[in-house]
Amino acid sequence: MNFSIEKSIEILERTPDVLNTMLQNISADWTSSNEGGETWSVYDIIGHLIHGEKTDWIRRAEIILSEKPGRTFEPFDRLAQFEESEGKSLTQLLEEFKILRKKNIEHLRSKKLTYKNLEEKGIHPAFGEVTLSQLLSTWVVHDLNHIAQISRVMAKQYKAEVGPWIQYLRILQL
C-alpha cells in the first residue's frame, strides 16, 4: 500500500473515538496498572499520545515545509507525560487528545499537500534525512502501535486468570 494523505487521515481521525470506545468509564483496574517494571499503564500511554500531538507530528511537518535552512527536529521527550498528566483524570486526557487531534487534522488538511511536498525532507536527530510522507506514515503507524499496546496492557491484567490458555494467547507472551 502506497502512502496516501486521505487514507492516513482515515486512521488518524478515528483514533480518539477508538480510545474513547475502549476506555471511557471502564474500571481503573484495566487502565492504571502496567506490564511490570518501568512499562506504561494505559493512562501513561494516553499522556504520551497527547504530548505527540503538542510537540511532534505537526511541529515536525512544519519544520519540513519551512523555507528555513537547517530543518532539524527537536528530540521528542518520551517521558514528558509523567509530569504533564499529573492531576488529570483519564476522561480529561481522552478529551484533551480528541481536541488536539481534531485541530491537528484540520491543520494538515489546510496545507493541501502536493506530491512534491511529500518528498520534502527534514533532519531527524537520530536517523538524518526523512521525508514528510515518512513522517506522516509514522504518525499513522504510531497510533496503531499504541492501540495494540493498550490492548496488550489490558490483556496482561488477566495473565494469571486464563490458566493453560496462555499457550494460545500470543499477546500475553509479548
Place this chain on the structure above:
Amino acid sequence: MNFSIEKSIEILERTPDVLNTMLQNISADWTSSNEGGETWSVYDIIGHLIHGEKTDWIRRAEIILSEKPGRTFEPFDRLAQFEESEGKSLTQLLEEFKILRKKNIEHLRSKKLTYKNLEEKGIHPAFGEVTLSQLLSTWVVHDLNHIAQISRVMAKQYKAEVGPWIQYLRILQL
C-alpha cells in the same frame, strides 16, 4: 487483577463498537490485505470472531455448567471463517458480530453465575481440565488479542512507507 464477571463484560461489550469505530467505511486497502503468506486480513479476523461467538465461548460455558458427565469441549475450527464469511461485506460481518455478541452477553448475564459456578470445570481437548473463570478470562483476552492483531495488520500495510522509523515501531517487527 482477579477475575470479575462485571469487569470482563466491560471489555466484551465494548469490542463490537471498538471494531466498528476502527473499521466502518474505511478503505479496503486497510482491511483486505494480510501480513503475508497464510496470515489473516482484518476481514478474516472478524470472521474468526463471529465463529467464536457461534461455537466457542458460550457453548463451552454451557458444557461446563451442564450436569451431564464428560464435559469435553468440541475442538474449535480456526479456519471456519474462510467458508462462512464468503460473499459477505465487512460491514455485514461487523453487524453480525455485534448482534451475536449482544445476545451472548445477555445469555451470560442471565446465568447469574456464583463464585462456585466459576470454579466448575470442563475438559479442553488439548489442556485437560479448565475452569469456567479461565474460559471467561480467555474470552476477554482473546478480544484484546485480536484488536491488537487488527492494529498490527493495518500498521503493516505502511511498513515500507515509514522509512527509518521502522526501528522505533515495534509493531512492524512482530
